[in-house]
Every structure is written in structure tokens, then in C-alpha cells.
Amino acid sequence: MKKAEKMREKFCKMMFESDRLTNMVVVPDVLAARVAEQQGFKALFVAGYAASSDLLGLPDRGVLDFNQQLDQLNRVCQAVNVPVFADADTGYGDVENVKRTVQAFEQAGAVGLFLEDQQWPKRCGHMAGKQLVPTEELEAKLRAAVEARHHDNFLIMSRTDARQSYGLEEAINRSKRYKAAGADMVFVEAPQSKDELRQVVKEFPDVPLMANMIEGGDTPLTSADELEKMGYRILVHPNDLTYVDAYADRMLLNELHTTGKTDHSQDRMIEFPEFNQMVGLDKLNSLDQQYSNESMKEYLNN
Known part of the structure; x- marks a missing residue:
């Protein structure tokens, strides 16, 4: 059995045959992926915010393109032996581009991806000023994604950013339509309270749901245990490694720049x-x- 097939089967069991939450971290580079696997993470995530920061030194504002994300995904998938899920933004174009994205990400070794309903150029889900496409546009993309995949166990997740602009009810209604269009999993971005997190679970009782925790973001930080009890299947930490890497770089480089040596940093190396x-x-x-x-x-x- 090929590695990619094993990873897809393993991830599907996590999502559909277990009541346990899968705690995932977004890896900004291959080294981080290797370390995360060694530290016991059972699945990893390749996402636009971290990839844009790592590859371009730029914010998550739609400047990372299809090939850059695909290359990053391919490198991570080849480096580790745990399932890797992928952020596919808006699919990088119309429905034909979505089909290409699904097939390329599947071939790279990902176990699945999510597609979102923002206008391009999109931005991080916890940034202000997001613009959304009509619900029908992502419905069409999800149908195209399901049709394009070569394996039914390559999972397609819908993501809506409607909560910030239009409220939770609109985000839930959109997500129900996305599920009906073929999404295997659902992600409502940026609920603004724990009650809202619970409400999402209530509306999707038999669907694997994802929550993400961003320090300083709109959603209150909630532990893995609490999210599991609510009924979530995936917890993602999108920016932790990016932020701690930047912090460590700044501390070390400040010492090098001011003193020319690393005496105070060596115990953290x-x-x-x-x-x-x-x-x-x-x-x-x-x-x-x-x-x-x-x-x-x-x-x-x-």
C-alpha cells in the first residue's frame, strides 16, 4: 500500500471512527514538521498564513500562489509519516482551477483540503475587512472538488468566513449548504464565544468539525479537552510555531547584533x-x- 493511501485511511479513521479530537499544528516549514512528528503529533497542517510568512515574509493577504503552496505541501508530505491536511484557500481560481488544485494536492500526498468562501485576494480569517463570494460560488467549487478527487477518502472540508461580517446564523446556513454540496467536513471560522462554538456542534451533530485557536484572534482560546467534550474532531493551532519562531529569531539576533556573541541564548538552543x-x-x-x-x-x- 502506498504511503499516501495509508495516510488517507488513517486520517479517515481519526475523523469517522473515533470520538477523540485530533490535535494538529500548522507547520511553517519541513523542519518544524519533522520536530512536530517527533514530539508525537498524529497529524499536521500546511496552511497559508504560516507558508506565506515562511516563504515570502509576507502576511496572509492572498499573495501566496498555488505553486508555492503546493511545493510547501509536497515537501512536508515527503518528510513525515503522519497525515497532512492542507489549506487550499479559495481554490486558486474558478472551478477548473479547483479541480486542478484537488488533484495536485492529492498527488502531493495530502489527506484532504479545505476551500473557503472569501473573495480573492483573501486574508486571514481573523483579520478585518474580509469580503465573501455568494454561497453558490463555493457550492459549485465543492461539487467540482468532489468530482475531481481520485479517492473518496481524500477529504474535502468547507470553510466559511461569514461569522465576522454577517453573523453566526449566516455562517451556519452557508455551511449547511456547503455540506449538502458535498463537503465531508465543516469549518466555521472565528466563532466569537464558547457558546458559539457549542452552537456550531449542535447544528452539525454527525459531521467532523474543525476549530482553530489563534492567540489574539476572535475565538476565545479553548483547550483540546474542552473542544473534544463539545464534539469537535480537529483542533488546529495555526500560528503558534510561526510566532515562536519569530520571537526566538528576534531575541537571538538582538543579542548577536548588540554583543556579537550568544552567551545568553545558548541554554535555549x-x-x-x-x-x-x-x-x-x-x-x-x-x-x-x-x-x-x-x-x-x-x-x-x-
């Missing part, structure tokens, strides 16, 4: 031997040894 082990140097060295000239000569002589 992973040291050379541990880092080499973390990124798999031992495995590469073993591979070199296995296929060295001496080893190959011995193999051929036998």
Missing part, C-alpha cells in the same frame, strides 16, 4: 549532536556506509 540526530544524520551516514565502494565490492564478490 538545541546543540550540534542533538540537532544532527533530529534531522537524521545517522541514517544518512548508515546509507553512505551501506553503499560505499567497499560494501558494494563485498556484495558483488559474494
Whole structure:
């Protein structure tokens, strides 16, 4: 069985055969993905906010394009052995572009993706000033996405950003239409209270739901245990690694710039031997040894 197929099957079991919440972190780069897997995360997320920050040093305002997101997704999928879900923004165009996006993300190794109902250029779901497309536009894209996928267990999630501009009732009504159009999973972005989080679950009792927790965002920070009890199946931490990376970079670079050395930062660094082990140097060295000239000569002589 191919790796991608195993990952899709594993993720579907998480969503449809378990009552447990899957705690996921958005990884801004491949190194973060490797570390997250080593720390025990059972699934990972590749999303636009972190990718735009990592690849372009720019905010989540629709400047990250299809190929950049696809390349990032492909690198992460190849580097880890846990399911990877993907942010596909608005699908990067009309329904034909949506079909291309679904097939390319599926081929890259993702276990699924979400499509949202913002106008392009879109922006982070917790930023002000979002503009939405008519509900019918995302319905058509979701139907196209379902038709385009090669495997039924490649999951399609709908995302609506209607809560901020039009209220929770509109966000729920849109999501019901998106579910009817073929979405396997539902994401209502930016509920503004725990009561609203519970209301979403009440309206979708048999549908895998996602919640995301952004420090400083519109949704009150809620623990994994509490969200699981509410009935959510996915908790995503979209920006944690991006923010902590930027903080650590700023602290270290300030010390380097002002003192020319790292005396005060060394106790917060992973040291050379541990880092080499973390990124798999031992495995590469073993591979070199296995296929060295001496080893190959011995193999051929036998």
C-alpha cells in the first residue's frame, strides 16, 4: 500500500471512527514538521498564513500562489509519516482551477483540503475587512472538488468566513449548504464565544468539525479537552510555531547584533549532536556506509 493511501485511511479513521479530537499544528516549514512528528503529533497542517510568512515574509493577504503552496505541501508530505491536511484557500481560481488544485494536492500526498468562501485576494480569517463570494460560488467549487478527487477518502472540508461580517446564523446556513454540496467536513471560522462554538456542534451533530485557536484572534482560546467534550474532531493551532519562531529569531539576533556573541541564548538552543540526530544524520551516514565502494565490492564478490 502506498504511503499516501495509508495516510488517507488513517486520517479517515481519526475523523469517522473515533470520538477523540485530533490535535494538529500548522507547520511553517519541513523542519518544524519533522520536530512536530517527533514530539508525537498524529497529524499536521500546511496552511497559508504560516507558508506565506515562511516563504515570502509576507502576511496572509492572498499573495501566496498555488505553486508555492503546493511545493510547501509536497515537501512536508515527503518528510513525515503522519497525515497532512492542507489549506487550499479559495481554490486558486474558478472551478477548473479547483479541480486542478484537488488533484495536485492529492498527488502531493495530502489527506484532504479545505476551500473557503472569501473573495480573492483573501486574508486571514481573523483579520478585518474580509469580503465573501455568494454561497453558490463555493457550492459549485465543492461539487467540482468532489468530482475531481481520485479517492473518496481524500477529504474535502468547507470553510466559511461569514461569522465576522454577517453573523453566526449566516455562517451556519452557508455551511449547511456547503455540506449538502458535498463537503465531508465543516469549518466555521472565528466563532466569537464558547457558546458559539457549542452552537456550531449542535447544528452539525454527525459531521467532523474543525476549530482553530489563534492567540489574539476572535475565538476565545479553548483547550483540546474542552473542544473534544463539545464534539469537535480537529483542533488546529495555526500560528503558534510561526510566532515562536519569530520571537526566538528576534531575541537571538538582538543579542548577536548588540554583543556579537550568544552567551545568553545558548541554554535555549538545541546543540550540534542533538540537532544532527533530529534531522537524521545517522541514517544518512548508515546509507553512505551501506553503499560505499567497499560494501558494494563485498556484495558483488559474494
